[in-house]
Amino acid sequence: MKEKVDITKYFIESLSEKDRLSILQKVNTDSKLQKEYNKLKNTMALLSSTKSMPIYEIENHYIDFLKRRDKKRFIISSLHIIFKYAAIFIFLFGVIGIIKYLNIKHIQDNYKLQTTTIVADYAQISKVILPDSSVVWLNSGTSLSYNNGYSINNRALQLNGEAFFDITHNSKIPLIVSCDNIKVKVLGTRFNVVNYSENNKIHVILERGRVELLDSKGNPFNCILKPGQMATYLKNTKSIKIKRTVVNEWTTWRKGNIVFSDTPMDEVISTLERKFNIKIKVSNPKVYNSIFNANFYGESLIEILDYIEYSCPIKYKYETDGNDKIIIFSNK
Numbered sequence: 001m002k003e004k005v006d007i008t009k010y011f012i013e014s015l016s017e018k019d020r021l022s023i024l025q026k027v028n029t030d031s032k033l034q035k036e037y038n039k040l041k042n043t044m045a046l047l048s049s050t051k052s053m054p055i056y057e058i059e060n061h062y063i064d065f066l067k068r069r070d071k072k073r074f075i076i077s078s079l080h081i082i083f084k085y086a087a088i089f090i091f092l093f094g095v096i097g098i099i100k101y102l103n104i105k106h107i108q109d110n111y112k113l114q115t116t117t118i119v120a121d122y123a124q125i126s127k128v129i130l131p132d133s134s135v136v137w138l139n140s141g142t143s144l145s146y147n148n149g150y151s152i153n154n155r156a157l158q159l160n161g162e163a164f165f166d167i168t169h170n171s172k173i174p175l176i177v178s179c180d181n182i183k184v185k186v187l188g189t190r191f192n193v194v195n196y197s198e199n200n201k202i203h204v205i206l207e208r209g210r211v212e213l214l215d216s217k218g219n220p221f222n223c224i225l226k227p228g229q230m231a232t233y234l235k236n237t238k239s240i241k242i243k244r245t246v247v248n249e250w251t252t253w254r255k256g257n258i259v260f261s262d263t264p265m266d267e268v269i270s271t272l273e274r275k276f277n278i279k280i281k282v283s284n285p286k287v288y289n290s291i292f293n294a295n296f297y298g299e300s301l302i303e304i305l306d307y308i309e310y311s312c313p314i315k316y317k318y319e320t321d322g323n324d325k326i327i328i329f330s331n332k
Helices: 008-012 017-028 031-050 055-111 247-255 265-276 285-289 301-311
Strands: 115-120 126-129 135-138 142-147 156-166 175-179 182-186 190-195 201-208 211-215 220-225 229-234 239-244 258-264 279-282 291-296 314-321 324-331
Touching: 115 126, 115 135, 135 142, 156 247, 175 190, 182 190, 190 247, 201 211, 201 247, 220 229, 220 239, 247 258, 258 265, 265 279, 265 285, 265 291, 265 301, 265 324, 279 285, 285 324, 291 301, 301 314
Parallel strands: 156 175, 279 324
Antiparallel strands: 115 142, 126 135, 135 156, 142 156, 156 190, 175 182, 182 211, 190 201, 201 229, 211 220, 229 239, 258 291, 314 324
């Protein structure tokens, strides 16, 4: 272990020539001691050049010099440490920011590329849970689409067919259901939408909450539904009618039931084709003049056809063509 050398003794104490030489020898072999020796020598020279003063004052000045020097070194060292960690923090924060930016940009780029479509085929009813925990039931022959930004920066749905919506509330991102010519805007509610492409009408039936109807460009119709109301949009005239309705008649299909209430025969035919995955041909246009009323809770196709034949001026004939089931409607 190196012997600790107090250089101040060389300048402020009466030492023998031998002790002074001993200190100088140690200074000459140690670079740190040389620096300390030179600083002290310069300090002593400066003090002695101004005015003469007692040795003890010179020693006090030197001690004060050392304290100020050490304090300065501590401050510089502390700032160095602070700047070092601050630089590390800024670097990490910047890296995280870049990663987030790249991830967001990657997601945004993919929004334009990726669309999810859920389909309920004929004779099927599907239940879907969306990314925001909203639940949607799809009736037979229905498709529902959304992009991969759903619940992140939008809640936009595209519907073709019939669906019942139980929507999770989110005041920051309203849900928009697009149905060809109109859009249904909601925050959180339960409602049913019927939008089959072959029909001239779009029905929106509100069970709970509130919905607003917009045109295809997002402009409001000044039409806000209340629970128990139904809005009917006519595609050919682009007009909307609102009336009270029995909501359950429009939503019971989720249980497999069928309700016809003053339903035109062309809509009855479309419903039966989707429900039972069959094809119905009409041989006489007078068939479309009939209006049908009935509730079915699990009845078979034949039982329903028998009831139509009994209550309307229509007769049917059941045929098969390979795997296809064909029903021919004609006027009595």
